[in-house]
Amino acid sequence: MDVLSIHNLRKNFGGKEVLRGIAMSVPEHSIFGFIGKNGAGKTTTMKTILGLLKVDCGEIHVMGEKVRFGQTSTNRHIGYLPDVPEFYSYMTPYEYLTFCGNICGMDEADIATRGKELLYLVGLGQERHRIKGFSRGMKQRLGIAQALLNRPKLLICDEPTSALDPVGRKEILDVLLAAREQTTVLFSTHILSDVERICTEAAFLHDGSIAMQGTIAQLRSRRSSDEFIVETERKEDADTLMQVFGDLQRAEQNALMFHGGEDCFFAIMRYITENRIPVQKIERMEPTLESLFLEVAT
Numbered sequence: 610m611d612v613l614s615i616h617n618l619r620k621n622f623g624g625k626e627v628l629r630g631i632a633m634s635v636p637e638h639s640i641f642g643f644i645g646k647n648g649a650g651k652t653t654t655m656k657t658i659l660g661l662l663k664v665d666c667g668e669i670h671v672m673g674e675k676v677r678f679g680q681t682s683t684n685r686h687i688g689y690l691p692d693v694p695e696f697y698s699y700m701t702p703y704e705y706l707t708f709c710g711n712i713c714g715m716d717e718a719d720i721a722t723r724g725k726e727l728l729y730l731v732g733l734g735q736e737r738h739r740i741k742g743f744s745r746g747m748k749q750r751l752g753i754a755q756a757l758l759n760r761p762k763l764l765i766c767d768e769p770t771s772a773l774d775p776v777g778r779k780e781i782l783d784v785l786l787a788a789r790e791q792t793t794v795l796f797s798t799h800i801l802s803d804v805e806r807i808c809t810e811a812a813f814l815h816d817g818s819i820a821m822q823g824t825i826a827q828l829r830s831r832r833s834s835d836e837f838i839v840e841t842e843r844k845e846d847a848d849t850l851m852q853v854f855g856d857l858q859r860a861e862q863n864a865l866m867f868h869g870g871e872d873c874f875f876a877i878m879r880y881i882t883e884n885r886i887p888v889q890k891i892e893r894m895e896p897t898l899e900s901l902f903l904e905v906a907t
């Protein structure tokens with residue numbers, strides 16, 4: 610089942626078409642990476658999912674229910690972490706979650722158990738300090754705990770890792786992975802390695818539409834790479850291959866990399882076989898999400 614589906618979504622700001630007919634679906638229990646450059650329209654899309662922005666055209670369904678601008682009923686299924694979350698900085702994390710739980714109308718006992726459970730999930734279980742001393746990463750993690758408080762079916766995080774250092778990013782990615790046990794996760798990013806690390810599915814937003822989407826394996830297999838590495842056992846064999854085939858590049862002492870179709874590949878294999886060159890390894894390079902993205906985005 611799809612937790613979220615978007616059909617032909619269009620949105621313009623003052624005549625500038627930012628979204629030009631987006632179609633996207635997010636299956637239940639996926640970790641979905643919503644990829645796009647700065648200004649591509651990721652935040653705009655998320656705000657329309659939350660009913661915070663009026664769309665020009667198109668439909669959005671959350672848990673099968675139609676999203677309507679200005680109405681919040683579909684948001685009971687959603688937990689949302691905005692790109693720059695704001696908190697009452699004089700509160701401790703636990704006080705903050707209690708405050709949010711009260712606003713949502715959760716009962717006291719539920720707030721207490723759920724609040725503690727979530728603070729442990731995001732690595733703030735022992736934290737007694739006030740939010741004002743928190744690092745950006747800690748604030749993002751608290752924001753995720755808050756977004757998960759009333760057990761949403763869909764957790765939406767807007768660029769949760771973008772402003773963080775590598776350690777802070779890894780902590781957030783680990784929290785999102787753990788959150789997947791209880792919900793579906795949709796997060797936006799321009800950092801492709803984050804998507805490769807945790808996502809099961811992804812979509813590329815480019816030029817106002819979804820240029821590609823699917824499982825990570827599907828995305829990779831859309832373009833089988835024409836990059837190979839051949840590693841010989843002896844350095845002198847690598848040298849010979851370099852001389853015979855001009856367009857090889859040296860990746861390491863004995864390892865040569867080349868771009869080229871099947872003809873090039875078989876010519877090199879034939880030479881290796883005919884001259885009985887001992888080979889350590891032959892590898893076809895997997896295309897990275899980064900290379901796929903650059904292909905659609907340029």
Ligand SMILES: Nc1ncnc2c1ncn2[C@@H]1O[C@H](COP(=O)(O)OP(=O)(O)O)[C@@H](O)[C@H]1O
Nearest residue numbers: 622623627645646647648649650651652653654
């Ligand atoms: N309220 C607004 N009024 C006018 N233009 C906007 C508004 N919100 C966003 N935009 C424009 O829409 C485009 C997409 O913005 P945004 O959705 O924030 O991109 P992203 O989150 O992918 O970086 C940008 O060119 C931005 O300047």
Ligand SMILES: [Mg+2]
Nearest residue numbers: 651652692768
């Ligand atoms: Mg944004």
